[in-house]
Amino acid sequence: MTHTSIRQIKFLDTTLRDGEQSPGAGMDVTEKLSIARELLRLRVDVIEAGFPASSPGDFDSVRQVAALVGDQAVVCALARAVARDIEAAAAALEGAARGRIHTGLGLSSVHLLYKLQMSREDALDSAVQAVKLARHYCDDVQFYAEDAGRTERAYLQQVLEAVIASGASTINVPDTTGALLPDQYGELISFLLHNVRGIEGVTLSAHCHNDLGLATAASLSAIAAGAGQVECTVNGIGERAGNAALEEIAVALALHGSHLGACCAIELSELTRASRLVASITGTAVSANKAVVGANAFAHSSGIHQDGVLKQRSTYEIIDPQSVGASQSSLVLSARSGRAALRHRLEQLGYVLDDGALDQLNTRFLQIADKKSLVYDEDLEALMAEYGRGIESVWSLKILQVSCGSPLIATATVVLNNADGREFITCASGAGPIDATFKAINTLVFASDDSPEKDGRILATTSSCADAALEPGRPCGRHCDLQRFAVQAITRGSDALGEVSVQLADAQGQVFSGRGADGDIIVSSAKAYLNALNRLLRAAAACA
Numbered sequence: 001m002t003h004t005s006i007r008q009i010k011f012l013d014t015t016l017r018d019g020e021q022s023p024g025a026g027m028d029v030t031e032k033l034s035i036a037r038e039l040l041r042l043r044v045d046v047i048e049a050g051f052p053a054s055s056p057g058d059f060d061s062v063r064q065v066a067a068l069v070g071d072q073a074v075v076c077a078l079a080r081a082v083a084r085d086i087e088a089a090a091a092a093l094e095g096a097a098r099g100r101i102h103t104g105l106g107l108s109s110v111h112l113l114y115k116l117q118m119s120r121e122d123a124l125d126s127a128v129q130a131v132k133l134a135r136h137y138c139d140d141v142q143f144y145a146e147d148a149g150r151t152e153r154a155y156l157q158q159v160l161e162a163v164i165a166s167g168a169s170t171i172n173v174p175d176t177t178g179a180l181l182p183d184q185y186g187e188l189i190s191f192l193l194h195n196v197r198g199i200e201g202v203t204l205s206a207h208c209h210n211d212l213g214l215a216t217a218a219s220l221s222a223i224a225a226g227a228g229q230v231e232c233t234v235n236g237i238g239e240r241a242g243n244a245a246l247e248e249i250a251v252a253l254a255l256h257g258s259h260l261g262a263c264c265a266i267e268l269s270e271l272t273r274a275s276r277l278v279a280s281i282t283g284t285a286v287s288a289n290k291a292v293v294g295a296n297a298f299a300h301s302s303g304i305h306q307d308g309v310l311k312q313r314s315t316y317e318i319i320d321p322q323s324v325g326a327s328q329s330s331l332v333l334s335a336r337s338g339r340a341a342l343r344h345r346l347e348q349l350g351y352v353l354d355d356g357a358l359d360q361l362n363t364r365f366l367q368i369a370d371k372k373s374l375v376y377d378e379d380l381e382a383l384m385a386e387y388g389r390g391i392e393s394v395w396s397l398k399i400l401q402v403s404c405g406s407p408l409i410a411t412a413t414v415v416l417n418n419a420d421g422r423e424f425i426t427c428a429s430g431a432g433p434i435d436a437t438f439k440a441i442n443t444l445v446f447a448s449d450d451s452p453e454k455d456g457r458i459l460a461t462t463s464s465c466a467d468a469a470l471e472p473g474r475p476c477g478r479h480c481d482l483q484r485f486a487v488q489a490i491t492r493g494s495d496a497l498g499e500v501s502v503q504l505a506d507a508q509g510q511v512f513s514g515r516g517a518d519g520d521i522i523v524s525s526a527k528a529y530l531n532a533l534n535r536l537l538r539a540a541a542a543c544a
């Protein structure tokens with residue numbers, strides 16, 4: 001297929017909204033602003049910044065992202081088709097130079113019958129009222145027909161005609177459950193383009209999920225069929241198996257633009273940086289074999305492949321690693337680099353810090369630099385992952401001392417500071433040094449308030465701790481369950497930082513991720529565990 005005209009496809013990035021819905025990927029405002037800055041460098045067209053009606057924190061994030069973005073991109077806020085949501089979205093977007101309200105509802109039989117418990121007539125009416133109300137506040141309104149992939153066509157067509165007539169200028173056709181094959185999804189887009197009255201005046205948007213591993217393929221199929229916008233996330237994070245990955249669609253468009261009759265404005269050389277930033281902030285690691293941004297995406301291991309690539313790169317590489325920013329020379333800092341150089345490098349990596357945070361980080365940076373002389377970008381990213389989240393710690397690590405070996409019994413002595421600066425001490429034994437350390441931390445954090453004090457330290461014991469506090473089914477904040485624990489060496493050499501990421505679940509099953517980095521992996525583990533535990537405790541305090 002050849003096309004005479006090349007259409008520019010708009011990219012709507014929803015890392016801050018759908019992406020944030022990945023388990024454990026919750027972000028605070030500062031973290032969202034860091035990602036928004038990187039999305040601007042990627043040159044996405046639309047940033048979906050959040051769902052303002054869902055929480056005051058989300059409302060504030062949308063407001064602050066809109067202020068940061070200015071007129072550099074459209075800032076979009078999600079709202080269900082109810083007045084309260086639309087009003088919240090409109091209020092959050094008040095200061096936006098180019099705001100968009102994204103409203104809609106589920107139209108498939110299963111959504112109407114079980115989730116919304118609404119008749120088709122009422123859903124049609126809600127859709128029209130929602131779009132009209134959104135248009136009252138905002139010229140730019142996008143309508144989503146949730147679960148469009150499983151919605152009866154004639155009804156979908158009827159609703160879309162009505163919302164277009166009511167003023168929606170972008171129509172999102174989500175395959176919410178990732179149910180369709182790429183050609184089925186492309187055919188749906190094509191059907192709508194040929195049958196919906198008024199469709200020629202609006203942009204059709206593809207929103208695909210990766211439940212069958214087909215989100216990128218389905219998005220490309222939609223582009224080939226005539227969709228003008230794609231919705232995606234960095235690293236493909238999102239509900240369940242995730243959303244279509246921004247980096248995959250962008251690179252596929254760059255390689256196959258003439259075949260698809262389409263191009264995009266995405267700055268490909270930012271893809272690796274964006275991927276690392278999002279992985280670091282959300283605590284959601286990218287698998288090594290992930291297309292475009294995985295650690296092995298450009299690694300050649302077999303002798304035949306290596307021989308080929310050395311003779312001519314294109315023998316086994318369709319993507320030039322340089323073009324996606326994968327092999328940019330990583331600038332190395334040392335203890336003599338200074339605070340300004342540290343700030344500059346962090347900004348290049350996507351992090352912007354206020355003076356207080358920079359001071360804290362600089363102190364930690366100097367400790368690391370003294371120990372391992374050369375500090376790589378990956379080390380800084382690990383520090384940011386720890387520090388970006390640790391600023392309002394409830395508990396912090398003061399002393400950790402472990403003894404272990406074979407046939408020794410692994411024992412950990414831990415001293416923690418609470419938010420008031422009081423010191424708590426205990427020791428525990430375990431299956432290994434990390435198990436012993438986590439047990440000691442649990443004892444300290446979940447100890448009762450009447451533990452005895454000795455030499456200025458509060459002595460927590462397992463009996464004062466009520467071990468039952470850690471059993472399943474305890475109320476909010478008194479329970480945590482370690483769901484994931486992963487250690488990774490960052491950079492090279494045996495003095496490399498070890499980075500640990502953990503995920504803890506509370507009694508309701510809500511997941512909190514934490515990361516920690518140190519030259520000693522037991523210390524990294526303790527920091528990561530505390531980092532996640534602090535988030536869990538903050539959430540519990542907020543819900544109490």
Ligand code: MN
Nearest residue numbers: 018174176207
């Ligand atoms: Mn979605």
